[in-house]
Amino acid sequence: MTHVAILGGGPAGLAAAQGALAAGARVSLLDEGDRLGGQFWRHHERLTDPRLQHGWHRFERLRDALARGDARVHVGASVWSAEATDLGVRLRAVVGAADADARTAVDVEADAVVVATGAHDLALPVPGWTLPGVTTAGAAQALAKRDGVAVGRRTVVSGAGPFLLPVAQSLALVGSDVVGVLEASRITALAAGWLPRPWELAGKAGEFLQYAGGLARHRIPYRTGSGVVRVLGDERVEGVVVAALDADWHPIVGTEREVACDAVALGHGFAPRLEAALALGCDLRGDHRGRFVVVDDAQRTTTAQVFAAGEVTGIAGADAALAEGAVAGFLAAGGALGDPRLRGPVTARRRARAFARRLERAHGIRPGWTAWVDDATIVCRCEAVTRRAIAERADVPLRAMRLATRAGLGPCQGRTCGRAVEAIVAEAGGAPASVGFDRRPVLAPVRIGEVAALAATDPAT
Amino acid sequence: MIRITVDGEPVRGRDGQTIAGVLIGAGRTAWRTSQTGDRGVFCGIGVCHDCLVTVNGVEGVRACRREAVDGDRIEREARP
Ligand SMILES: Cc1cc2nc3c(=O)[nH]c(=O)nc-3n(C[C@H](O)[C@H](O)[C@H](O)COP(=O)(O)OP(=O)(O)OC[C@H]3O[C@@H](n4cnc5c(N)ncnc54)[C@H](O)[C@@H]3O)c2cc1C
Ligand code: FES
Numbered sequence: 001m002t003h004v005a006i007l008g009g010g011p012a013g014l015a016a017a018q019g020a021l022a023a024g025a026r027v028s029l030l031d032e033g034d035r036l037g038g039q040f041w042r043h044h045e046r047l048t049d050p051r052l053q054h055g056w057h058r059f060e061r062l063r064d065a066l067a068r069g070d071a072r073v074h075v076g077a078s079v080w081s082a083e084a085t086d087l088g089v090r091l092r093a094v095v096g097a098a099d100a101d102a103r104t105a106v107d108v109e110a111d112a113v114v115v116a117t118g119a120h121d122l123a124l125p126v127p128g129w130t131l132p133g134v135t136t137a138g139a140a141q142a143l144a145k146r147d148g149v150a151v152g153r154r155t156v157v158s159g160a161g162p163f164l165l166p167v168a169q170s171l172a173l174v175g176s177d178v179v180g181v182l183e184a185s186r187i188t189a190l191a192a193g194w195l196p197r198p199w200e201l202a203g204k205a206g207e208f209l210q211y212a213g214g215l216a217r218h219r220i221p222y223r224t225g226s227g228v229v230r231v232l233g234d235e236r237v238e239g240v241v242v243a244a245l246d247a248d249w250h251p252i253v254g255t256e257r258e259v260a261c262d263a264v265a266l267g268h269g270f271a272p273r274l275e276a277a278l279a280l281g282c283d284l285r286g287d288h289r290g291r292f293v294v295v296d297d298a299q300r301t302t303t304a305q306v307f308a309a310g311e312v313t314g315i316a317g318a319d320a321a322l323a324e325g326a327v328a329g330f331l332a333a334g335g336a337l338g339d340p341r342l343r344g345p346v347t348a349r350r351r352a353r354a355f356a357r358r359l360e361r362a363h364g365i366r367p368g369w370t371a372w373v374d375d376a377t378i379v380c381r382c383e384a385v386t387r388r389a390i391a392e393r394a395d396v397p398l399r400a401m402r403l404a405t406r407a408g409l410g411p412c413q414g415r416t417c418g419r420a421v422e423a424i425v426a427e428a429g430g431a432p433a434s435v436g437f438d439r440r441p442v443l444a445p446v447r448i449g450e451v452a453a454l455a456a457t458d459p460a461t
Numbered sequence: 462m463i464r465i466t467v468d469g470e471p472v473r474g475r476d477g478q479t480i481a482g483v484l485i486g487a488g489r490t491a492w493r494t495s496q497t498g499d500r501g502v503f504c505g506i507g508v509c510h511d512c513l514v515t516v517n518g519v520e521g522v523r524a525c526r527r528e529a530v531d532g533d534r535i536e537r538e539a540r541p
Binding site: 032039044045047097099100101120121123130131132134135136138139140141142143146148149150151152235236381382384410411412415416445447 | 477482490497501509510527528
């Protein structure tokens with residue numbers, strides 16, 4: 001019987017598990033979260049307000065399929081190593097409470113793997129963004145959904161994309177006063193992205209209207225062509241400077257105004273979690289503006305027996321992740337793309353990819369943002385590396401620049417600043433971007449002692 | 462209801478919350494000393510490592526990912 005490993009338990013991974021089971025395989029699914037669901041269905045049984053969940057029945061069905069099928073589920077499992085072997089693939093994880101010091105080792109050897117590691121949301125640097133009270137939009141969402149708490153009493157939500165709408169709604173429902181949702185893209189970009197061929201958007205339009213209604217009910221203003229260009233405060237957030245942005249997201253001089261608040265939620269886009277795919281040798285496409293795993297129609301990557309699905313292949317939302325996961329799992333288990341059971345997912349995938357292109361056209365990060373970052377602004381938060389320090393070494397190879405400045409070498413390993421550093425280097429005329437910031441020798445944080453102990457007891461090494 | 466201590470001070474939270482959830486719920490926004498001032502939650506999902514705390518003597522625990530347990534002793538971390 002074919003054994004399919006699935007890395008990630010978000011919409012893509014769950015759909016992949018269901019697909020693989022349907023095609024007759026045995027499944028092992030690993031996720032570092034305490035619960036299944038990924039970013040989209042992040043929850044806690046008692047703390048999550050059900051009004052903040054979307055498509056919950058779908059989640060229950062996927063979870064039930066796993067419980068009924070021949071599947072082993074490992075939650076709290078940080079996968080730190082993934083390798084292609086002669087026989088298939090091998091994943092190595094430690095399982096236990098987050099960052100505990102003596103977790104249990106779990107190794108999974110399988111005939112094929114579906115990489116469904118998803119994405120995290122991306123906040124671009126803004127002067128003052130290291131002040132307490134500034135979080136990513138995703139953090140505001142996660143804390144509201146998972147823990148039932150609000151990041152602030154008066155919150156400004158700023159960035160780009162439809163994701164800002166559910167974030168504002170969640171903040172309002174956990175009791176924060178949302179001063180406004182600031183969308184960087186101008187109305188012309190939004191129109192170019194969203195207005196053509198409205199029939200393609202059938203379900204999505206309803207979703208947006210629902211959120212728009214939510215904003216109206218809570219009297220939350222929504223502004224386009226606008227963004228936070230500076231965070232004010234001494235020891236914590238006391239306010240922000242908001243400016244109008246041009247079509248390139250360049251702040252327009254003379255439009256600045258101050259807004260008082262105690263929290264800022266920034267979300268300018270999403271960055272896929274590519275380390276597992278890179279460790280498995282999968283090819284990527286794109287550049288620092290967006291780098292994703294290359295897949296074919298079967299969701300096959302360029303490495304044999306390695307499939308990928310969800311936000312690692314492109315930012316297209318949960319529906320796309322579900323559709324891609326269903327195809328990936330079914331094919332990883334040896335099923336055929338022409339199977340009638342895949343007709344639904346294949347159609348949904350086509351629609352979702354069209355949605356992704358609109359997202360990028362309407363809300364994609366524009367280069368003008370670097371104009372709101374001054375020389376002294378910290379870009380790498382871990383090592384407090386400023387824009388000036390990075391720009392001064394833009395002409396040396398990326399690796400040398402990182403060693404000289406320490407940008408991206410702190411505890412987060414460049415996950416937070418990578419894209420911004422690459423953009424600043426590129427703007428200063430530096431070396432062409434490489435995958436340097438996405439390659440990490442250890443895929444998820446584990447303690448050095450843990451890995452050393454596991455390596456010492458491992459018969460295979 | 463759970464009780465934890467943060468640098469010796471008692472803080473109450475709801476059963477099941479992450480350490481970050483408990484701290485934010487108690488009105489705290491920063492709990493780590495960095496070279497550029499205090500830090501608290503930034504990414505909220507385990508990516509940025511801004512929220513690190515020492516839990517019952519174990520250093521480097523991401524407060525946004527670790528579920529708080531009644532009686533946990535949380536200590537501030539400082540990085541030069
Ligand atoms: C913080 C946040 C909040 C969001 N909230 C919303 C929302 O409210 N509404 C909305 O429409 N969209 C939301 N999105 C976008 C939405 O989550 C995605 O469209 C969708 O979840 C993508 O599904 P996925 O399966 O590809 O990835 P994900 O849902 O991200 O799932 C990937 C999973 O892989 C796991 N993983 C990754 N690496 C490892 C590893 N090395 N070891 C073990 N496990 C690993 C992660 O723990 C995660 O559970 C949010 C995104 C983020 C980042
Ligand atoms: S807030 Fe980023 S890791 Fe906890």
